[in-house]
Amino acid sequence: MRDVNGYRHVHRIAVVGSGPRGLAVLERIAARLQNSARHSGIDIHLIDSTEVGCGRIWRTDQDDLYRMNTVADEVTMFSGPSDEGPVRPGAGPSLAEWWRARDPRVGSNEYAPRRIYGRYLRFVLGAIKKTLPPGVSFEGIQGRVIDLVRESEVFHVRLESGRTIRADSVVLATGHGVPHLKGAELAFEEFAARRDGIQYVRSDSPAEMDLDAIPAGAPTGVIGLGLSAYDVIFSLTEGRQGKFLEVAENEYSYQPSGHEPLIVAGSRSGLPLPGRGRNQKAPDYSYRPVLFKAEEILGSSDGRPLDFRSQVVPSVLAEMHLVYFSTLVRGRAGAAGASAQSAFVDAVKERGARDARAIGEIAEAFGVHAEPVDFFALARPFDGLSYASREDFTGHVTAVLREDLRHAEAGNLLDPLKAALDVLRDTRSEMRKLVDFSGLTAQSHMKDFLGWFGPRSSLLSSGPPRKRVHQFLALLEAGIVRIAGPDTRFGVCESTGRFTVGSPAVAGSETKLDALVDARVPGTDLSSDSSRLMGNLRERGVLTEYVNSNGDDAFRTGGVATTGSPFHPVARDGSSPEGLHVLGIPTENTRWFTFVGSGRPGPWAEFFNDADAIAGHILSRAG
Numbered sequence: 092m093r094d095v096n097g098y099r100h101v102h103r104i105a106v107v108g109s110g111p112r113g114l115a116v117l118e119r120i121a122a123r124l125q126n127s128a129r130h131s132g133i134d135i136h137l138i139d140s141t142e143v144g145c146g147r148i149w150r151t152d153q154d155d156l157y158r159m160n161t162v163a164d165e166v167t168m169f170s171g172p173s174d175e176g177p178v179r180p181g182a183g184p185s186l187a188e189w190w191r192a193r194d195p196r197v198g199s200n201e202y203a204p205r206r207i208y209g210r211y212l213r214f215v216l217g218a219i220k221k222t223l224p225p226g227v228s229f230e231g232i233q234g235r236v237i238d239l240v241r242e243s244e245v246f247h248v249r250l251e252s253g254r255t256i257r258a259d260s261v262v263l264a265t266g267h268g269v270p271h272l273k274g275a276e277l278a279f280e281e282f283a284a285r286r287d288g289i290q291y292v293r294s295d296s297p298a299e300m301d302l303d304a305i306p307a308g309a310p311t312g313v314i315g316l317g318l319s320a321y322d323v324i325f326s327l328t329e330g331r332q333g334k335f336l337e338v339a340e341n342e343y344s345y346q347p348s349g350h351e352p353l354i355v356a357g358s359r360s361g362l363p364l365p366g367r368g369r370n371q372k373a374p375d376y377s378y379r380p381v382l383f384k385a386e387e388i389l390g391s392s393d394g395r396p397l398d399f400r401s402q403v404v405p406s407v408l409a410e411m412h413l414v415y416f417s418t419l420v421r422g423r424a425g426a427a428g429a430s431a432q433s434a435f436v437d438a439v440k441e442r443g444a445r446d447a448r449a450i451g452e453i454a455e456a457f458g459v460h461a462e463p464v465d466f467f468a469l470a471r472p473f474d475g476l477s478y479a480s481r482e483d484f485t486g487h488v489t490a491v492l493r494e495d496l497r498h499a500e501a502g503n504l505l506d507p508l509k510a511a512l513d514v515l516r517d518t519r520s521e522m523r524k525l526v527d528f529s530g531l532t533a534q535s536h537m538k539d540f541l542g543w544f545g546p547r548s549s550l551l552s553s554g555p556p557r558k559r560v561h562q563f564l565a566l567l568e569a570g571i572v573r574i575a576g577p578d579t580r581f582g583v584c585e586s587t588g589r590f591t592v593g594s595p596a597v598a599g600s601e602t603k604l605d606a607l608v609d610a611r612v613p614g615t616d617l618s619s620d621s622s623r624l625m626g627n628l629r630e631r632g633v634l635t636e637y638v639n640s641n642g643d644d645a646f647r648t649g650g651v652a653t654t655g656s657p658f659h660p661v662a663r664d665g666s667s668p669e670g671l672h673v674l675g676i677p678t679e680n681t682r683w684f685t686f687v688g689s690g691r692p693g694p695w696a697e698f699f700n701d702a703d704a705i706a707g708h709i710l711s712r713a714g
Contacts (some may be wrong), residue, residue: 102713110146113264119706122181145209297322357579368509375693378517383410385524632663648680
């Protein structure tokens with residue numbers, strides 16, 4: 092078979108999922124093809140069940156109130172910056188540059204609505220398509236893939252429509268799955284199904300949730316206080332024509348529309364996600380750890396799996412305290428702050444200080460007298476406390492959020508606390524080297540890393556824009572939103588036929604609910620993924636669950652088992668077909684923090700490295 096240019100179509104590529112991960116692979120394929128000599132023909136099929144070019148999470152028809160939590164200046168889907176040539180794979184604008192070109196009102200360090208990012212992703216796809224060389228064809232397909240069958244080295248990609256696409260290479264970048272309900276969530280759904288007048292809304296992307304059916308004034312529980320919970324709460328308030336009025340700088344009041352429900356939210360911590368520090372870092376900022384270095388930790392382990400608490404956490408805390416005290420030194424030194432900060436870091440390295448107390452003692456020589464900080468306790472500020480009333484607890488949580496916002500406004504380079512907490516974000520690549528592919532013992536992986544560190548790290552470093560937290564405070568003050576308290580308990584009351592919410596630490600917090608919304612991001616769990624594609628591949632053993640077997644008790648992670656880069660799935664029979672790749676969220680817990688949905692300007696990190704490795708492998712097979 093030949094196309095109009097006379098090239099034989101010898102290699103067919105199917106990318107399933109056109110969100111950022113799938114699109115990044117396509118961008119790197121296109122960038123590599125630009126620099127290659129004459130090649131055989133290639134067919135590319137980009138398949139998405141929702142919207143080709145951006146996927147379900149970033150769909151372009153969602154409301155503007157859903158926003159990213161990374162500033163637009165730090166987001167790019169081009170694997171290189173713009174140059175004097177045309178926009179093309181490997182050389183294109185960041186999200187901020189593209190956005191400002193279309194709306195000059197956009198300033199620096201703005202948080203883009205998710206639909207704007209979706210439009211940017213589609214722009215990137217357009218640039219890819221325009222620059223594909225002769226002999227390369229492209230087809231975007233909106234459809235749901237339900238199965239993938241390999242026969243004689245060829246994959247048959249089967250769509251719900253009945254169409255089958257033959258492919259030599261397949262990339263599964265399917266993003267967030269929707270799991271079958273089980274446990275308490277299944278009990279909630281079944282309770283709502285047999286009762287009139289109450290509703291249960293399962294966890295999903297907030298833009299996909301059926302929130303419009305919740306009546307005005309209905310007591311409504313929200314499970315979770317993370318980013319997704321913010322989206323749900325603002326959907327039920329601002330999304331229902333409520334107005335935020337800015338009464339002073341960073342001070343808001345809320346004007347209800349009368350269409351809002353009464354919202355009672357809660358979580359284990361009882362603390363709404365604090366805001367990100369005001370960004371003071373350049374888009375291509377790259378942090379170089381001084382005390383938390385994966386190579387050193389691995390070198391001292393003699394190749395044995397690590398215990399996270401004893402072998403990793405001390406170095407993480409040391410790095411955070413280095414940044415904390417060095418930022419205090421910088422602030423005290425005034426105009427000479429930068430040089431004083433550098434001298435302090437050099438002194439810490441020279442003396443070999445490896446713990447908070449020793450680092451603090453060195454800071455005293457620079458005129459700083461401060462105590463070390465129990466950083467992870469900040470994620471559980473209400474532990475061990477009790478409150479005589481809902482009002483008492485609301486007063487405390489309001490005070491905690493306002494104090495945190497004071498730090499956030501000072502910035503993520505100049506405020507000692509926010510600068511130190513940013514270490515949790517800036518050293519993720521070091522952490523991955525230690526935890527990916529069973530770097531930890533099974534029990535430490537499950538309990539210490541995912542059970543203890545993961546939730547606290549996310550709460551302390553992955554917050555919403557500061558404006559959202561200011562507005563959340565206005566909702567608390569207006570009485571539209573309540574927080575039940577720490578260790579929130581959601582349940583059912585058979586006698587009244589309603590859901591319940593309350594906190595054992597807050598007297599009088601028990602509330603009967605007409606609606607319950609699970610605002611937690613669904614976890615990755617291959618065994619319960621409800622999609623037909625993942626179910627079929629799981630049942631036939633094409634995809635298997637990754638198991639950490641280091642230690643006496645194995646830990647089933649829920650993530651898809653893969654090889655190392657370029658990430659071929661490990662089948663039940665132990666084989667790893669070279670033509671198949673699995674990337675991103677389906678592999679979470681096999682690898683860590685695969686939720687990253689964009690690259691960053693500057694040197695490549697995991698996002699582009701992963702995409703390029705897959706692109707290079709596919710093209711090497713294509714000849």
